[in-house]
Amino acid sequence: MVDSADPMKAVLSRYRDPALARKLVARIWDLARDLPKIRIMHVCGTHEWTITHWGIRALLPDNIEVRGGPGCPVCITPASDIDVAVKLALDGINVLTYGDVSRAKGSRMISLEDCAADGGKVGVVYSFMDAVRIASSNPDSEYVFLGAGFETTAPTVAYYILKGLPRNLKVLSAHRYVPPAVGFLAESEDLEIDAFINPGHASTVSGMRAYKPYFDKCGKPMVFAGFEPIDVLVAIYMILKQLRENVPRMENEYVRSVTWEGNLKAQKALQEVFDFEDGYWRGVAIIPASAMNLKEKFSQDDARRVYGLERGGGDYFPQEARCAEIIKGIINPPDCPLYMKACTPSTPIGPPMVGLEGTCRIWAQNRILVKDFRCMSEACRINHGTKYVRRL
Amino acid sequence: MKADEKISIAHGAGGLYMHKLIKEHILPRFKQRRSVEIPLTLLTDSAVVNGIAFTTDSYTVKPLFFPGGDIGRLSISGTVNDLSVIGSEPLAISCALVIEEGFEIEKLDRILSSMEEAAEEAGVEIVTGDTKVVERGKLDEMIINTAGIGRRSPHLDKNLEKAASDGRSLRSRWLDPRNIKPGDRLIVSGPIGDHAMTIIAARGELGFEAPGLRSDTAPLNHLMERALEAGGVLAAKDPTRGGLAALLNEWSEATGFGILVKEALIPIRDEVRTGCEILGIDPLELACEGRVVLAVSEKFAEDVLEALRSHPMGREAEIIGWFSGEHEGVVVETEIGGLRYLPMPIGDPIPRIC
Numbered sequence: 001m002v003d004s005a006d007p008m009k010a011v012l013s014r015y016r017d018p019a020l021a022r023k024l025v026a027r028i029w030d031l032a033r034d035l036p037k038i039r040i041m042h043v044c045g046t047h048e049w050t051i052t053h054w055g056i057r058a059l060l061p062d063n064i065e066v067r068g069g070p071g072c073p074v075c076i077t078p079a080s081d082i083d084v085a086v087k088l089a090l091d092g093i094n095v096l097t098y099g100d101v102s103r104a105k106g107s108r109m110i111s112l113e114d115c116a117a118d119g120g121k122v123g124v125v126y127s128f129m130d131a132v133r134i135a136s137s138n139p140d141s142e143y144v145f146l147g148a149g150f151e152t153t154a155p156t157v158a159y160y161i162l163k164g165l166p167r168n169l170k171v172l173s174a175h176r177y178v179p180p181a182v183g184f185l186a187e188s189e190d191l192e193i194d195a196f197i198n199p200g201h202a203s204t205v206s207g208m209r210a211y212k213p214y215f216d217k218c219g220k221p222m223v224f225a226g227f228e229p230i231d232v233l234v235a236i237y238m239i240l241k242q243l244r245e246n247v248p249r250m251e252n253e254y255v256r257s258v259t260w261e262g263n264l265k266a267q268k269a270l271q272e273v274f275d276f277e278d279g280y281w282r283g284v285a286i287i288p289a290s291a292m293n294l295k296e297k298f299s300q301d302d303a304r305r306v307y308g309l310e311r312g313g314g315d316y317f318p319q320e321a322r323c324a325e326i327i328k329g330i331i332n333p334p335d336c337p338l339y340m341k342a343c344t345p346s347t348p349i350g351p352p353m354v355g356l357e358g359t360c361r362i363w364a365q366n367r368i369l370v371k372d373f374r375c376m377s378e379a380c381r382i383n384h385g386t387k388y389v390r391r392l
Numbered sequence: 393m394k395a396d397e398k399i400s401i402a403h404g405a406g407g408l409y410m411h412k413l414i415k416e417h418i419l420p421r422f423k424q425r426r427s428v429e430i431p432l433t434l435l436t437d438s439a440v441v442n443g444i445a446f447t448t449d450s451y452t453v454k455p456l457f458f459p460g461g462d463i464g465r466l467s468i469s470g471t472v473n474d475l476s477v478i479g480s481e482p483l484a485i486s487c488a489l490v491i492e493e494g495f496e497i498e499k500l501d502r503i504l505s506s507m508e509e510a511a512e513e514a515g516v517e518i519v520t521g522d523t524k525v526v527e528r529g530k531l532d533e534m535i536i537n538t539a540g541i542g543r544r545s546p547h548l549d550k551n552l553e554k555a556a557s558d559g560r561s562l563r564s565r566w567l568d569p570r571n572i573k574p575g576d577r578l579i580v581s582g583p584i585g586d587h588a589m590t591i592i593a594a595r596g597e598l599g600f601e602a603p604g605l606r607s608d609t610a611p612l613n614h615l616m617e618r619a620l621e622a623g624g625v626l627a628a629k630d631p632t633r634g635g636l637a638a639l640l641n642e643w644s645e646a647t648g649f650g651i652l653v654k655e656a657l658i659p660i661r662d663e664v665r666t667g668c669e670i671l672g673i674d675p676l677e678l679a680c681e682g683r684v685v686l687a688v689s690e691k692f693a694e695d696v697l698e699a700l701r702s703h704p705m706g707r708e709a710e711i712i713g714w715f716s717g718e719h720e721g722v723v724v725e726t727e728i729g730g731l732r733y734l735p736m737p738i739g740d741p742i743p744r745i746c
Contacts, residue, residue: 009662012669018656021728055730229728346408346738365735 015228024233025059031240032061039192040064040239041329043182044071044199045357046227052362054229064236068362069185069329071199073149073176074100074355076281076327079316081174082106084309085146088172089120093307096123096131097146100356103348107316111354112146128156135169143169144303150178151205154292155266158273161294161301170303175292176279178202182222183214184287190330195221195239197232200254207262208250215250226254273298282315282351283324323350326359333360340364406633406679407737430478430566435642437474437629438542440566445480447471448539454744456503456533458594460586460607461681463536464506466746469681470632471540472514472611477628477684479551479567479620480542482514482613487521488537493528503534514611516540547620554623555689569646569687571626574717577693578651579686581615581700582608582708583659584636585678589667591745598670604663608682615705616684622699624692630684632746634737637676639685640722641736651722653713653734676724677737679745687715 032038042048048068051057057066070076083106089095095112102112102124116122125131128145135143143166147157154175161171182196198211203224215222221242225235235253242248252258270292279291294302303309317323321343322336333339333352343349345364352358402409414435424431430440438447451467461469468485475482487507491500511518545551548566555571556562563570586608593602612630619625631639636658644651660675668675682705688696693711700706722734 009666012665016727018727018729025729053732054726054728055724055732056728058731059729229726229730233728 015230017230020230021233024237028237028240029061031237031244032064035063035243037063038194038243039067040195040197040236041067041069041185041193042071042197043069043178044202045355047071047197047232048359048362050227050229050232056229056232067329068359070181070281070284070327072352072355072357072359074104075351075358076176076284077101077104077148077174078280078282079107081172082111085112085172086110086115086120088144088307089115089122092121094121094123094141094143095146096125096134096143098148099124100354101146101148103354104351109318128160131169132160132166135166139168141168144172145169146172146174148174150176150202151270152201155205155269158269161273161298162269165301170306171294171301172303173292173294176281177276177290177292179206179210179214180287180290181281182211183217184285186214186218186220193220195243197235198222198224200224200226200257203258205263205266208252208258208260209262211250219248221248222250224252224254224258226257283327318349321350323352326352333363401743402738405743406638436478438478438480440478443544445475445478445542447474448537449474450535450537451746452535452744453591453746454532455594458607459590459605461609462503462506464503465510466609466681467536467538468507468510468514469609469611470746471538472516472613473630475540475542476613476616477567477630479545479548481545482516482540482542484519485511485516485538485540487518490524490526490531490535492531492533493525495533510611514613545617545620547617551620551623551625554692555626558689558691567625567628569627569643572647572649572687572715574649574715575690576626576687576715577690577711578653578713579688579693579697579700579709579711580658581684581706583661584631584680584683585660585664585675587681588678588745589664592667598667602663608680610682610705612682612684612705615700615703618699618703619686619696622696624689624696625686626689627687628684630680632679632681635677635679637734637737640734644722647715650716650719651713652716652725654725656727657710657712659708659710676734681746
């Protein structure tokens with residue numbers, strides 16, 4: 001244990017240092033003074049977890065808001081792709097996917113997990129590697145892997161496709177590429193985003209460079225950030241500094257992982273295997289050049305071509321649910337009438353409560369404090385002298 | 393619950409599901425026919441009937457033997473602790489064994505000796521018991537059930553008198569969350585999560601050896617006596633399934649008051665913290681089997697803390713937070729000073745740990 005514990009402890013204590021956090025918060029307050037209302041969006045479920053789990057929103061001045069955008073792969077996977085996978089599973093083809101994807105419901109409110117109870121063939125895997133291993137050791141069965149996720153998970157799929165898949169394994173790609181989505185969100189007028197915290201893991205693959213055209217177009221601050229609380233506080237500090245100086249930049253807070261070029265080997269694999277085409281993000285929009293679809297030369301590996309599947313169109317969300325607005329970051333979970341009433345982590349209805357990185361699930365599990373909650377005890381240091389809110 | 397619903401592992405995990413099962417299925421069917429001082433409906437660790445504290449618990453830990461203890465030590469400690477936290481002095485314990493056909497006698501001997509050792513440590517006697525064997529495959533090795541009785545601790549009256557000297561009126565003459573009011577302090581007797589993380593490591597789920605980890609399984613009655621002697625203790629509970637998160641939520645619900653705890657003050661060993669990082673679980677949800685959380689009058693919190701620290705089992709005790717009349721639910725001040733709610737755990741990340 002000693003060997004494994006020490007380096008981790010060193011990292012944790014550095015990026016979770018309370019004294020440093022206090023200093024950063026004080027600087028953020030200084031910078032935010034006299035600024036108008038600032039809305040910062042992040043597009044990664046893990047950032048939402050960090051912000052929520054560490055209670056960062058309670059530390060920020062009233063005029064600084066951090067919104068969660070479409071950063072949960074399960075949430076943005078089109079209902080039509082889930083429908084198609086359910087149909088395949090019920091037709092006797094073994095559908096393999098990640099655990100939380102298997103719980104996401106399609107347009108008829110049926111998930112892969114639900115259809116397994118009706119005899120659908122569904123298997124849960126931790127990675128595409130597991131899918132390859134399972135298909136190889138069962139050569140007489142047909143398998144389809146429903147690949148959801150961003151450029152974080154897609155390179156593994158690309159790598160195995162280039163290496164040659166087992167003949168009985170096809171890929172149903174619902175993979176999405178993040179940079180065009182950030183570009184889309186930056187131009188969305190209903191969101192009024194002032195700056196972005198860009199995803200640390202996805203950008204480690206794509207590199208900062210991939211965001212350059214979108215930054216040039218919108219001219220809004222973009223800071224690439226890591227996932228410890230100090231990372232997020234530094235990113236907010238950097239953004240406010242840019243806004244104060246009125247010189248928007250692309251800046252890298254996550255220097256221990258993100259580079260300008262990114263992971264060239266992974267990018268090459270993605271370029272070789274996928275065409276980057278218009279793609280629907282559930283609840284958001286059709287975003288140009290964001291869907292990673294298999295190139296024609298890999299037709300034999302492409303479940304859509306092999307089984308003649310329709311490409312996703314249309315959408316469906318449960319009645320009264322405001323999933324789409326939550327995924328896009330227009331509203332916060334408590335603004336949805338189903339949140340923590342009919343829709344809870346143990347009885348999820350909409351995809352943001354299903355996905356491990358879904359905004360609703362993270363908020364529910366940490367019961368985030370909203371609006372004016374300020375504890376007036378000496379312990380909480382930042383005292384607005386305002387009222388307490390009742391439990392969500 | 394609907395007719396086709398079935399018992400899941402989560403129903404025994406100490407979280408939301410288990411509470412629902414108890415409240416919707418068990419409590420309405422067991423009628424309380426005469427006045428019992430501390431009845432079943434209060435869902436305390438022990439009941440009190442005619443001045444006698446009474447409790448029972450079943451143990452199904454996997455593996456049976458783990459660093460720092462085994463199912464035998466666990467089965468005595470757990471019942472002694474349930475009796476202690478209500479303010480009673482444990483007297484006698486029963487031992488019911490349900491064993492799978494084919495179980496090795498040598499292992500059974502080791503478990504029984506361990507039970508006797510723990511009983512001696514606690515100063516209780518095992519006075520009655522039962523043995524059943526089930527067919528191979530119908531049970532995973534063994535289950536132990538223990539029940540125990542205790543009498544009112546000689547220090548309890550003085551302890552409560554002292555607590556009431558701050559001007560409050562007591563609603564119960566036992567250690568009982570109904571005695572709590574805003575401002576009361578929360579004390580934990582030592583680092584949390586050692587037991588659960590030891591079990592996880594012993595099952596090989598960490599993926600590496602963790603030689604520094606030992607379960608905290610121990611009878612807490614002597615430590616509790618020390619705290620009562622100091623005086624000012626209002627309620628006590630051991631954070632078993634669901635850990636600190638479940639315990640604090642239960643108390644917040646039972647009292648109707650909010651709780652604020654400071655994460656930085658909660659003692660957690662590095663090994664436990666690291667294990668939680670790797671597995672993505674919250675240390676506040678991990679079970680302990682030899683720790684107690686006390687609610688103490690603000691006026692006497694430092695005295696009780698000192699008394700706990702004077703006992704070998706309480707050396708790492710800390711004041712971790714307080715009750716508040718100004719918000720609802722359990723709020724954690726995170727290590728960087730942020731705030732979040734700590735919800736009741738839904739289920740347990742790891743079944744069969746006690």
